[in-house]
Amino acid sequence: MLEILIGLLALAVGAGFIGSLSGLGGGVFIVPALVIFAHMPMQVAVGASLISVVATSAGASVAFVRDGWTNLKVAMVLECATVTGAVIGAYLAGIVPNVVLELLFAAMMLQSAYFTVTKRGDDILTKGDPLAVRLELAGEVPDLSGNLVHYEVVKVPQGGALMVVAGLMSGLLGIGSGALKVMAMDYIMHLPLKVSSATSNFMIGVTAGAGALVFLARGDVATTIASPVAIGVTAGALAGSRLLPHLRVESLRTVFVIILVLIAAEMGWRALSGI
Amino acid sequence: MPKQEEDRILREWTPILLRSILIAAMITLVAGLILTYTFAPDYYVEHYRAAQHGHLIGKETLGLLFDRVRQGNPHAVLTIGLFVLTLVPLARVAFCFILFIRERDYTYVALTAYVLAGLIAGMLAGSAG
Numbered sequence: 001m002l003e004i005l006i007g008l009l010a011l012a013v014g015a016g017f018i019g020s021l022s023g024l025g026g027g028v029f030i031v032p033a034l035v036i037f038a039h040m041p042m043q044v045a046v047g048a049s050l051i052s053v054v055a056t057s058a059g060a061s062v063a064f065v066r067d068g069w070t071n072l073k074v075a076m077v078l079e080c081a082t083v084t085g086a087v088i089g090a091y092l093a094g095i096v097p098n099v100v101l102e103l104l105f106a107a108m109m110l111q112s113a114y115f116t117v118t119k120r121g122d123d124i125l126t127k128g129d130p131l132a133v134r135l136e137l138a139g140e141v142p143d144l145s146g147n148l149v150h151y152e153v154v155k156v157p158q159g160g161a162l163m164v165v166a167g168l169m170s171g172l173l174g175i176g177s178g179a180l181k182v183m184a185m186d187y188i189m190h191l192p193l194k195v196s197s198a199t200s201n202f203m204i205g206v207t208a209g210a211g212a213l214v215f216l217a218r219g220d221v222a223t224t225i226a227s228p229v230a231i232g233v234t235a236g237a238l239a240g241s242r243l244l245p246h247l248r249v250e251s252l253r254t255v256f257v258i259i260l261v262l263i264a265a266e267m268g269w270r271a272l273s274g275i
Numbered sequence: 276m277p278k279q280e281e282d283r284i285l286r287e288w289t290p291i292l293l294r295s296i297l298i299a300a301m302i303t304l305v306a307g308l309i310l311t312y313t314f315a316p317d318y319y320v321e322h323y324r325a326a327q328h329g330h331l332i333g334k335e336t337l338g339l340l341f342d343r344v345r346q347g348n349p350h351a352v353l354t355i356g357l358f359v360l361t362l363v364p365l366a367r368v369a370f371c372f373i374l375f376i377r378e379r380d381y382t383y384v385a386l387t388a389y390v391l392a393g394l395i396a397g398m399l400a401g402s403a404g
Contacts, residue, residue, distance in 0.1 A: 055301075
């Protein structure tokens with residue numbers, strides 16, 4: 001037993017660590033790690049991953065919320081969309097064939113790689129659209145010199161539509177869909193990048209939680225696998241977040257992209273060769 | 276309640292809530308793994324091999340689960356730990372829901388109620404499926 005346990009913990013710590021450094025979350029890395037190295041079927045990997053994603057989101061959110069980076073109201077509005085998608089996705093995950101899940105996963109990895117390469121800079125808006133104003137979504141964010149800068153938000157319905165897709169992918173594939181969420185908030189709704197990342201991380205808990213509850217209630221979580229994975233991914237993410245301020249993550253970006261593309265290729269190949 | 280006060284409560288209490296449940300879940304999971312290693316290592320290996328073939332143990336009702344915990348069943352302790360972990364988002368949304376009711380911010384009462392309903396519907400859909 002000890003051998004299996006140490007193997008799972010090592011995989012999970014590694015996935016949590018890389019997920020934290022890349023900003024993509026542990027789910028993107030733990031699902032392929034379980035499928036490729038532990039020879040688990042996609043559904044088992046997805047169930048274990050969803051639960052670990054809830055844990056890492058909660059762990060990382062503590063500091064972001066306390067320090068004011070998370071826009072709580074934006075999160076609450078968009079969670080309506082992600083929860084809808086996640087519940088449908090988790091329900092479908094029990095029906096959709098493994099091969100489709102693996103192909104979808106490969107596509108999501110490529111999307112994450114694309115996002116890592118094309119991250120947009122801050123583009124702070126001073127005027128929000130009427131719906132965003134009515135929902136009081138504007139916030140304040142410190143600039144480089146520590147002064148608070150007011151930002152407004154636009155295009156809530158469009159951002160929400162992409163969030164339904166993010167939730168769907170999360171429930172289907174056991175990932176936080178952080179790359180899609182940040183894209184929706186950063187590209188479409190024009191929130192500052194760090195606010196988008198912190199808010200996405202906060203929302204991931206609810207999105208993955210919705211999926212995890214479906215899996216757990218259905219009895220589709222392998223507890224003996226999900227437990228060490230949740231502990232390991234959380235520990236790895238914690239270590240990554242401690243190390244993050246001392247690393248030049250920009251220089252690691254190419255490494256992350258290569259890892260993502262390789263995993264996408266492996267998952268795609270597994271899916272296609274199994275047909 | 277003024278908006279700043281509401282924001283202060285959210286920013287002060289949300290991290291405490293998240294951290295407390297996370298720590299409780301992690302302690303339960305570690306305890307469950309230690310119990311499994313001590314009392315049921317063969318069961319663990321058997322369960323792991325079954326999962327590799329896509330065989331899972333299936334649904335457990337909460338009543339059955341607590342009975343097993345009382346009997347010191349390590350697997351049930353692990354399941355409880357995982358359930359506690361999934362309570363993190365549920366508790367956080369419920370906390371916001373109650374705060375918005377207190378503040379009579381009905382737009383956000385409706386939004387958080389929808390998210391809560393979604394989480395509960397997911398659980399019911401899973402139980403039924």
